[in-house]
Amino acid sequence: MYTLFRKIYRKRKLYYKVNWIKTIYFNLKAFPFSMAKKLPVYIYGRVKLQNINGNIKIEAPIKPGMIGFGQPFELNSVHRGTAELVIQGEMVFKGHVQFGKDYFIYVAKDAYIEFGHMSSLASNGKIICRHKIVLGDYTRIGSESQLIDTNFHQMIDSITGEKFVLQAPIVLGSYNYISNRVSVMLDTKTPSYCTIASNTLCNKDYTALGQNILIGGIPAKLLKSNITRDWKTEKELLDQWLIV
Template structure:
């Protein structure tokens, strides 16, 4: 039954693409109208971006978003699209709430090279002369904190789930009581492309995560993992590589179909 409905829908889209695009547009407008503060959206687009960029309204600002600081937000994407950036707007229903306050505390530089979603309750904290760079198609989950005193780079198509912490600083210095040596409190963080960070993960200063990796929930991650190759499964406290050759997929329907086909083949063999 569901397959028949899908086939009919696909045929209707092919015959009447204009109808599909119109209905999709109405749905998007209604969706954003409920969650976007239009006055804030207009104000901050023209406050942060050039007129040429701001005219296309690349930034959608939710009702409970607070901006603090005198830093800059840079949009360096090759193409500018409406609402390609969203702060405190998009959420996971029944898990996240738009009532959670989202804070953008920026005294440095916040750069977006493509699409990005900052979920409700998340906090971006950029100190003076520090930088956070999102390379595109990024997601920061609800109540997560990304704080930089130096430099954090989050690769293309990478993101974190809810209640995560990504810091490039310890905020305080440590001193060796015998030698008197003072250890540096900050070090750059690099998160590669297509990295998925599970909920409640803590990532500390100096961390380097290779492309395609998955970090398991509740892990405490410190140091560089780039020598281990790519597509790593990282887990634990302290975190270590527990498996290789694995990566995250969002192709749920294709994965489920492949799983069903495999089960059918196994039954036929029996």
């Protein structure tokens, strides 16, 4: 009974933090009215909706607040008001997804980004997608981390004139735990059940290392095998407390 009342109290408290004006505008702008009226996306706190003219899809049963931009699920409780959304390309949600406070998300025209069920980006996180980014189910990204699938500017070999790859996909497997201040760059691929240590730079395909691995460093390398977050226990807690 205590747990039930606590859950009800938490949800009521959460609803007071929703920016209802931006929430209603976003849903009506992004979805057909039959879907928008269910308010599948909640916007929390201040955010600049610079551009949301892209193709936003939800490929899962529609429920209110299943996607939370600025959702307060971390220890810090104050929005600085620097959150910004630019969605010109295609953004696909495969289920419930959480974004922490003061995020920056940019999806360029013709780019594609996909979020698996219960994937997340913690506070002060950054995603810049100019090509393709895919996050698996329960891929949890820590605070101040960034995913960037482009080099922005064309680099060349000064002797041969060969052009280096400008942009390449990022594909993160399911049940990945990315710690804080991690940079995930173009052409990064991780297996499922991969943990990435804090202050790491990822820039290649790590899938050959197998599952249940810890990688870290600049650039990332294998630190330990046969290690994983206790997903069996934490999955239940995440589902209980993060699903609105």
